[in-house]
Amino acid sequence: MILPGATLGLLGGGQLGRMFTQAAQRIGFEVVVLDPDPASPAGRIGSRHLRAAYTDEAALRELGTVARAVTTEFENVPAGSLAFLRQFCPVRPGPEAVTLTQDRLVEKRFARAQGLATADFRAIHEVGDCARAFGEIGAPALIKTAQLGYDGKGQAAVESVADAEAAFHRFGGRPSILEARVPLELEISVVLARGGDGAIVTFPVAENRHVQGILDTSVVPARIPEGLAVRAREAAATLADAMDYVGTMAVEFFVVNGGRLLVNELAPRPHNSGHYTLDACATDQFEQQVRAVAGLPLGDTTLLQPVAMVNLLGELWAAGEPQWGRALEDPRVQLHLYGKTEPRPGRKMGHINVLAPTADAALAAARAARERLTAS
Numbered sequence: 001m002i003l004p005g006a007t008l009g010l011l012g013g014g015q016l017g018r019m020f021t022q023a024a025q026r027i028g029f030e031v032v033v034l035d036p037d038p039a040s041p042a043g044r045i046g047s048r049h050l051r052a053a054y055t056d057e058a059a060l061r062e063l064g065t066v067a068r069a070v071t072t073e074f075e076n077v078p079a080g081s082l083a084f085l086r087q088f089c090p091v092r093p094g095p096e097a098v099t100l101t102q103d104r105l106v107e108k109r110f111a112r113a114q115g116l117a118t119a120d121f122r123a124i125h126e127v128g129d130c131a132r133a134f135g136e137i138g139a140p141a142l143i144k145t146a147q148l149g150y151d152g153k154g155q156a157a158v159e160s161v162a163d164a165e166a167a168f169h170r171f172g173g174r175p176s177i178l179e180a181r182v183p184l185e186l187e188i189s190v191v192l193a194r195g196g197d198g199a200i201v202t203f204p205v206a207e208n209r210h211v212q213g214i215l216d217t218s219v220v221p222a223r224i225p226e227g228l229a230v231r232a233r234e235a236a237a238t239l240a241d242a243m244d245y246v247g248t249m250a251v252e253f254f255v256v257n258g259g260r261l262l263v264n265e266l267a268p269r270p271h272n273s274g275h276y277t278l279d280a281c282a283t284d285q286f287e288q289q290v291r292a293v294a295g296l297p298l299g300d301t302t303l304l305q306p307v308a309m310v311n312l313l314g315e316l317w318a319a320g321e322p323q324w325g326r327a328l329e330d331p332r333v334q335l336h337l338y339g340k341t342e343p344r345p346g347r348k349m350g351h352i353n354v355l356a357p358t359a360d361a362a363l364a365a366a367r368a369a370r371e372r373l374t375a376s
């Protein structure tokens with residue numbers, strides 16, 4: 001067990017790292033952040049900020065030496081860096097789990113190997129694979145790069161072999177998958193934490209809405225039958241066990257055809273769809289990550305009240321600073337800003353949580369608060 005007062009290391013210093021750092025500091029840990037960005041949201045509040053590349057051996061050595069354990073906050077962290085850090089201290093989650101989630105093909109095959117369904121897909125390694133894959137999957141389909149895609153980046157709709165070939169070229173001929181576009185009834189996600197002793201706690205299922213591939217709103221509890229929620233939580237736990245995962249992770253699912261669950265993606269870190277836990281659960285997803293990384297017992301995931309989360313993206317700054325005071329006119333509004341100085345379109349700048357007696361009421365109030373930010 002690593003006790004409060006000790007130092008934890010963090011590879012990556014975005015908003016997820018910042019909220020991890022805040023949770024760790026609240027409990028009494030010190031956090032050292034490695035992130036090349038001088039304006040890193042976590043780096044700015046950590047007790048130390050090592051400004052270096054994620055592959056910089058001297059910086060990694062420093063991080064591994066001062067920290068009792070190291071964690072990460074983004075899935076594209078170089079697995080080699082996690083493996084290198086392991087010489088010095090425990091790395092949670094480990095490079096194997098992170099590597100598995102860095103490649104869609106590996107990830108989907110892994111989910112299937114655990115007996116879970118995914119949308120139908122085929123691997124595309126070269127342009128010649130497009131015709132066969134499209135022949136088997138048919139329209140409508142999506143091509144997605146196997147690696148380095150997030151928030152809908154590296155994805156294109158495919159209605160023909162020609163579309164698939166054009167997109168494959170556009171993505172630089174990188175290994176990709178052709179995936180059936182499934183008729184979504186809903187998108188849901190499960191955030192969970194798993195300790196080094198194998199103990200698992202899952203959070204209530206979030207119902208997620210995406211706009212242009214980016215999460216827009218989460219509503220909890222998801223407006224789905226209880227049986228489906230139980231199956232989703234069990235499926236997520238199955239994946240975490242099979243990966244021997246330690247830390248907080250998320251599993252995104254598609255719900256199709258009257259309650260069929262398809263695994264979409266795994267995230268080896270706290271997740272945007274788990275931000276509701278900051279205000280609505282007895283223990284939030286970042287504190288769970290701290291506890292799991294430190295080997296402390298995991299906390300209670302009970303939902304205190306229905307909640308909605310709405311993301312605040314950079315476009316809200318298009319006409320100047322949003323009207324924070326207006327959003328807060330509703331006393332239930334909880335504002336979370338990540339301390340980012342450059343609001344770019346699509347960039348996650350913050351979020352709003354609202355707790356209310358029903359999920360519908362929470363969603364309406366959270367959306368209204370966001371609209372007031374830019375109302376004239």
Ligand code: AMP
Binds near residue numbers: 179180183187210265
């Ligand atoms: P992803 O990066 O794979 O999570 O995709 C981003 C978003 O695109 C998802 O949250 C869905 O809204 C949509 N999407 C991705 N794959 C599919 C699919 N196979 N069928 C339908 N919608 C999809």
